[in-house]
Amino acid sequence: MIADSGAAAPRGRHHEACRNDQAVITAAREVFLENPAAKMSDVALRAGVGQASLYRRYRTKDELLSVVCDDGLNAIIEAAEAALEDSGEPWKVFCAFMVRYIDSGGLAQLTLAGKFVPDGSLYAPARRAHQRIQAVIDGPVGGLRIADRPRDRELQRRYLALILDGLRAPARGELPGRGPSFAEIEERW
Structure with missing residues (x-):
């Protein structure tokens, strides 16, 4: 009803x-x-x-393309906001977000962004999409904290590289920094 x-x-x-x-x-x-x-x-x-x-x-065609891109941005924002409302384990939330992100079709629509001159109406939704996506990504990557700020950053970059390599096939890049020691992992918990 x-x-x-x-x-x-x-x-x-x-x-x-x-x-x-x-x-x-x-x-x-x-x-x-x-x-x-x-x-x-x-x-x-x-x-x-x-x-x-x-x-x-x-x-104009530009006006119509702007509406199509705005529609894509809103689909991406909805996917990100759904992830941010999910209180589950950060990696699973991130994976679910990526599925929603792809299924939304928003990414495809945004490929049209370079085909017209935006009138400024897309700037606010683009900023909102960027902020929401960044918050989703910060969950599994930014949540890693040891006690040493430079080491935290090194491990965050290492895990980000693992995630990005997992999204890219078949090439593999070199992982930055050394992997965490058992003591570092144990300290985390």
């Missing part, structure tokens, strides 16, 4: 406009990911709306 938010559901033309807008954004995501050089008319055709309707809502 849908909770009553106090706002009436859109009806008539407003409902149709909302539905068309979502169809346009979905079509734009698909069309521009397939071919960043595609035209607005390609989006209108895929969305099943007239070009006049499309141009009434989005005057």
Whole structure:
């Protein structure tokens, strides 16, 4: 059952406009990911709306691409915020975040960011996405603390290199610093 938010559901033309807008954004995501050089008319055709309707809502391709990128940023922010709300073991939380991050499609949408000149509306969501992702990464990597600040940093960099190497295949990089001693691991606990 849908909770009553106090706002009436859109009806008539407003409902149709909302539905068309979502169809346009979905079509734009698909069309521009397939071919960043595609035209607005390609989006209108895929969305099943007239070009006049499309141009009434989005005057330029840059404006539409900005909305598609904003949609991608919001998907990434949602994935990161879900991870930050998860009180589980940091590595498992990080792994679940990476799955959500990839499944969100946000990363693919952000590949379009270099295809237009942003109007500034994407700066705040981009900052928010960066902050949330950094907080998620800090869990498994930044949580490692011994007693010696330089050694902490060395071990954090070592574990980060392990994580990054695990994400890259088949090449392996050299791990920075020496591995932790049993005494260091024991001290952690």
